[in-house]
Amino acid sequence: MDASDIQFSELMKKIKSKNEEDKRYAARIIGERREKKGIKPLIMLLYDKSDAVKETAAEALARIDGREVVREILPLLRSEKVDLRNIVIEILEEIGEPAIKPLSLLLKDKDNDIRKFACDIMGNIGSPEAVSYLILALDDPHINVACSACEALGNIKDKKAVEALLKVLKVRKNLKNRKWLVYNAVEALGKIKEPCVIEELMKLSSSKDPLIIFTLVKSLGEIGDVKAIDYLLSCLDSSLLNKVAIEAIAKIARKNKREVYSKLKSYPEKLSILRKLLNDPSARTRKNVAFILGVAKDKEATAFLIPLLSDEEEVREEVMRALLTIEPEFTSLSLNEEYIEAAREILEVFLYDNDKELRELANKALRKLSSVVE
DSSP states (O other), rough: OGGGGOOOHHHHHTTTTHHHHHHHHHHHHHHHHTOOOGHHHHHHHHHHOOHHHHHHHHHHHSOOHHHHHHHHHHGGGGGGGGHHHHEEEEEEEEOGGHHHHHHHGGGGOOOOOHHHHHHHHHHHOOEEEEHHHHHHTOOOOOHHHHHHHHHHHHHHOOOOOOOOOHHHHOTTTTSHHHHHHHHHHHHHHHTOOGGGGHHHGOOOOOOOOOHHHHHEEEEEEETTTTGGGGHHHGGGOTTHHHHHHHHHHHHHHHHHHHHHHHHHHHHHHHHHHEEEEEEEEGHHHHHHHHHHHHHTOOGGGGGGGGGGGGHHHHHHHHHHHHHHHHOOOOOOOOOOOOHHHHHHHHHHTTTOOOOHHHHHHHHHHHHHHHHHHH
């Protein structure tokens, strides 16, 4: 019998069955048919002891009329069963935009946790429709709710939230643990990537709170505006900030190579710090430093870069790109036999890169390497 011919009453019998496969089958068919009268029976399956049954029921509910399902499952957010709450959250996020309006009504709930759930879910849905509701939630008297609203706005990445998030940075004396709200606001502004906020964010550079400064540096990198480079370079002197500053500088440099090149040339002492950081235990840091030194075309860095041709794959490829940028002629590099072979392997990979200029440089370097060996 074709699934479309099965009577709803037969599906109800299967849902009440003790057999797991019967329940999953019935749930799947109800979802495929988008049977509104199957909403409540499917919700009952969310209490089933089988995770597979609950998962199939959740998938089916997400396929049926969104607003009606939302109305029926929202009360379950108050359940003391964590697994039930989690699966309801997953359904709401899968339903998406139709859940925004009903969720916004929960922002006035007396329960702090319910208000926080509403913010989190709207942020994960990611619809701009939620922005106006979340902006209001920034003034929530409970710090966890206000922080969740900040985080949600960052996840949505809508520029309409920028002004409200900047206001959060101003002092609110009546709010305890305010630094967490500032932290979340700065992080959200970094995700939105609006360059006009740089000036306001930089006012936080005088903060004595390590968490705020760390987040500021990270967000400046996310925004990617070259106006932040001077401040980020000053952070290289800090053992607490140098790694996150390096990552931020690298992100900005990938968008603005010429401007960053000019800045780096104005700070030779910072290049010296960067060379030393090529020995950092973090492969990610070594990779970013190699890239920055390549952007700076720092000839003094070549002696520090060459030993990294034997590093991890992601590092040595970035090192080779840097060397090709610093010394396009390549023959002036001092390579012993071990590094010649390592260089050859990487250059051969570059011959198939999508970047035409890199392919050409690699081809020339390989020819020069061959003549040196001969």
